[in-house]
Amino acid sequence: MIPQPANNLYPVFLKLDHLRMLVVGGGHVGEEKLNSLLRTSPGASITLVAPEISEAILQMAEKHPSLKLVRKTFDRSDLIEKDLVIAATNDKTLNAEVKSAATESGVLANIADTPELCDFYLGSIVNKGDLKIAISTNGKSPTVAKRLKEVFNDSIPSEMDQVLDNMKELRLRLNGNFSEKVKQLNDITRVLVEDTQPKKLTEEKKWKQIASRLIWLFGAMIVGHILLSSVPLPPVPELWSMTKEYINQQFLFFMLAGFLAQMVDGLLGMGYGVTSATCLITAGVNPVSVSAAIHTSEIFSAGVSGYSHYRFGNVNKKLFKHLVIPGVLGAILGAALLVLVGEHAGNWLMPVIALYAMFLGFKIFVRAFQQNTPNGKIKRVGWLAWCGGFLDSFGGGGWGPIVTSTLISKGKSPRFTIGTVSLTEFFITLASAATFFFTAGIGHWPVVVGLLLGGSFAAPISARLAGKLPAKSMMIGVGVIVMIWSIRLILKSIL
Numbered sequence: 001m002i003p004q005p006a007n008n009l010y011p012v013f014l015k016l017d018h019l020r021m022l023v024v025g026g027g028h029v030g031e032e033k034l035n036s037l038l039r040t041s042p043g044a045s046i047t048l049v050a051p052e053i054s055e056a057i058l059q060m061a062e063k064h065p066s067l068k069l070v071r072k073t074f075d076r077s078d079l080i081e082k083d084l085v086i087a088a089t090n091d092k093t094l095n096a097e098v099k100s101a102a103t104e105s106g107v108l109a110n111i112a113d114t115p116e117l118c119d120f121y122l123g124s125i126v127n128k129g130d131l132k133i134a135i136s137t138n139g140k141s142p143t144v145a146k147r148l149k150e151v152f153n154d155s156i157p158s159e160m161d162q163v164l165d166n167m168k169e170l171r172l173r174l175n176g177n178f179s180e181k182v183k184q185l186n187d188i189t190r191v192l193v194e195d196t197q198p199k200k201l202t203e204e205k206k207w208k209q210i211a212s213r214l215i216w217l218f219g220a221m222i223v224g225h226i227l228l229s230s231v232p233l234p235p236v237p238e239l240w241s242m243t244k245e246y247i248n249q250q251f252l253f254f255m256l257a258g259f260l261a262q263m264v265d266g267l268l269g270m271g272y273g274v275t276s277a278t279c280l281i282t283a284g285v286n287p288v289s290v291s292a293a294i295h296t297s298e299i300f301s302a303g304v305s306g307y308s309h310y311r312f313g314n315v316n317k318k319l320f321k322h323l324v325i326p327g328v329l330g331a332i333l334g335a336a337l338l339v340l341v342g343e344h345a346g347n348w349l350m351p352v353i354a355l356y357a358m359f360l361g362f363k364i365f366v367r368a369f370q371q372n373t374p375n376g377k378i379k380r381v382g383w384l385a386w387c388g389g390f391l392d393s394f395g396g397g398g399w400g401p402i403v404t405s406t407l408i409s410k411g412k413s414p415r416f417t418i419g420t421v422s423l424t425e426f427f428i429t430l431a432s433a434a435t436f437f438f439t440a441g442i443g444h445w446p447v448v449v450g451l452l453l454g455g456s457f458a459a460p461i462s463a464r465l466a467g468k469l470p471a472k473s474m475m476i477g478v479g480v481i482v483m484i485w486s487i488r489l490i491l492k493s494i495l
């Protein structure tokens, strides 16, 4: 014997505009069924027969030319050339007659007051763009079906439609035979079904590893560039003494700054800029070199993390488009202004930057206690991105603490926000680094190399520790330390 499932209904998704439908009865239930049908399939061709037709149904017919109303009692001929019928009269015997006539004519029937006579049930429908989920409780509790619909409506992010669009494009672009394509599509979407926390971390670990390798490579490239640009190549001993000149206490401090910043960023997902900026300013590096060095050293890690988020479908294209242009413009302006001000620097620049670092420390601190308020609408995303980009360039950091924190605290889905902001960060960093390169040159290269080296030591360690340490206490700790440190810097520079 084949075991019977509790619910043996088989769901299908009908194209109602290809079918001909009859509704018998024009009262409350008739109206509810029509509502559900026409909301979901506005072009469905439906004929309704009933001696009395409610006002609401009459209005519906005005909006939907495909709905035909016939004021009469039901007879069998109404079923001619029909595919589906819904009986919703207040006469149980008549409803049963509709069913037997329908069966004789080969028409599928839904009898609203007698589930046992139904060939099909209508379901509760969740709809997000192209995504559609139909729910049935096997007729046991339509109210529960309705409640579940509300639960799904709330929990499926509105970005889901964007994911479907991205997947459709990808599906069209993939090459290879059918089974290869299916495998690739499954690999790309694995992130949707994974238990988000633990597996995402291994994914992140992998990308952190790649990031740290790329950081090494980039460091090597800069060193290579410096060596090659001093052609003819100086003899090795001279070269060594030249390099030795840079490997002094200060250089070790740059490495320490890179190490600490990467540890903080790897563990909290933000704070690279503000941590390294606070350290470097303490070491007496001028604000222009601080920001220029931080952005140059960040290019590769930002690129790798942005690309990985893009590949895993964590990017909301619409949000990305709103963020990237104002963000890049802000970043260019911030960098240019810093160089300009830096050249005529009064002593006041240092305390201003330290004050800004204090503000960022405060933001990280507050983030530890923040509750997300779902459904808060964020109107000025462009301005947020502009300010984030500008301050990030001018003050050496802040894109993450400002933009990600604001979007998430306003109730945007963390996954899509972090993904999108990460990808945008790459373009912001690149724009900022390029502006510094063209306006201030690369005199700050020892700082860049120091940061990169320190960071690459920290990357594997922070990746291993990520998720194992309590995030909340860490945010409080980092926030407080940054604030205390900035206050110390402010006092030192004004006293």
Ligand SMILES: C[C@@]1(CC(=O)O)C2=NC(=C\c3[nH]c(c(CCC(=O)O)c3CC(=O)O)Cc3[nH]c(c(CC(=O)O)c3CCC(=O)O)/C=C3\N/C(=C\2)[C@@H](CCC(=O)O)[C@]3(C)CC(=O)O)/[C@H]1CCC(=O)O
Residues within 6 Å of the ligand: 032, 033, 036, 110, 111, 112, 113, 114, 115, 118, 120, 121, 122, 123, 124, 125, 135, 136, 137, 138, 139, 140, 141, 142, 143, 145, 146, 149
């Ligand atoms: C899903 C939904 C689709 C739709 O119709 O649009 C739908 N009913 C909805 C709402 C709803 N219906 C009723 C209540 C009042 C509270 C309650 O009784 O629970 C509410 C709740 C409300 O309105 O809040 C009363 C009711 N319904 C049926 C009976 C007859 C009976 O059970 O004997 C009676 C008793 C009449 C009486 O006692 O006089 C029968 C059926 N209703 C079905 C579907 C099919 C099974 C679906 C499943 O498997 O879950 C099935 C079997 C046949 C069918 O009609 O297709 C829609 C969700 C709207 C949404 O999503 O917002």
Ligand SMILES: NC(=O)c1ccc[n+]([C@@H]2O[C@H](COP(=O)([O-])OP(=O)(O)OC[C@H]3O[C@@H](n4cnc5c(N)ncnc54)[C@H](O)[C@@H]3O)[C@@H](O)[C@H]2O)c1
Residues within 6 Å of the ligand: 024, 025, 026, 027, 028, 029, 030, 049, 050, 051, 052, 053, 054, 072, 073, 074, 088, 089, 090, 091, 094, 111, 112, 113
């Ligand atoms: N499936 C569901 O979701 C659901 C929900 C609530 C109620 N019900 C059941 O549905 C039935 C209808 O409820 P209602 O509130 O719509 O009733 P109603 O009184 O508001 O409407 C009844 C309709 O049937 C029409 N009608 C009567 N005799 C007819 C005939 N011979 N030919 C054609 N049309 C005819 C009337 O003109 C009227 O338009 C009730 O028996 C109720 O138990 C079902």
